[in-house]
Amino acid sequence: MPSPCDAQYAPAGNVGAALMLIDSRLKTVYDGKAGTGPEQQQLTDQFAASLGPEEADDLVDGTCTIIYMFIQWLRMAYEDHDRDVIEYVVPSFVASMRMMPKxxxxxxxxxxxxxxxxxGTGLSPNLWRKQYGDWTGEEMNALEATALLLAEHINRLTDDHDFATRMIAEALSSANQD
Incomplete structure (x- = not known):
């Protein structure tokens, strides 16, 4: 019997906007220049302020969709080496999150x-989370950081700074062609 949190029941959300934000943050991490400074932060703040409640929900759903896609890719990559994605991703992820107390x-x-x-177990991250109530403001930075850390993990594995975002962009492009 399928779970009500099964990924097939989840809304995809605005994956394009979520990908744009993640890509911008990754460029900041890798370049050290792009996306830094008050102008970039002001643009990000203006974008967030322009979102109504539905658009904000769509952005959260889109970020969760990307997290799901990243984990599915990582699951397949680790399974190719007889490893468990949860065992190899969660501990370093938690350690990284703990290093960001601000x-x-x-x-x-x-x-x-x-x-x-x-x-990692095939459930939708957003449906799994929503069973515990509404998202909180404190979770928004952490949600963005989760997607960013997973993308960076994939990029490190592939030795390609653009692999994770390119993978999602290509999936979006092929979905739009279907």
């Missing part, structure tokens, strides 16, 4: 680890 509140780290475990 951006990530400690009490949201278990929720974000749960999102990864949910995705």
């Amino acid at each position: 951006s990530i509140r400690p009490e949201v780290i278990p929720t974000m680890a749960g999102l990864i475990v949910a995705a």
Whole structure:
């Protein structure tokens, strides 16, 4: 019997906008220049302020869809080497989150680890989370950081700074062609 949190029941959300934000943050991490400074932060703040409640929900759903896709790719990559994605991703993910105490509140780290475990077991991260109530403001930075850390993990595995975002962009492009 399928779970009500099964990925097939999840809304995809605005994957394009979520991907744009993740890509911008990755470029900041890799370049050290792009996306830094007050102008970039102002643009990001203006974008967030322009979203109504439905658009904000779509952005959260899109981020969760990307997290799910990243974990599915990682699951297949680790299974090719007879390894478990949860065993190899969650501990380093939690350690990375704990190193960001100014951006990530400690009490949201278990929720974000749960999102990864949910995705690793084929459940939708957003449907899994929603069964515990509405998203909180404190979880938004952590959600973005989760997607960013997973993308960076994939990029490190592939030795390609653009692999994770390119993979999602190509999936979006092929979905639009179908």
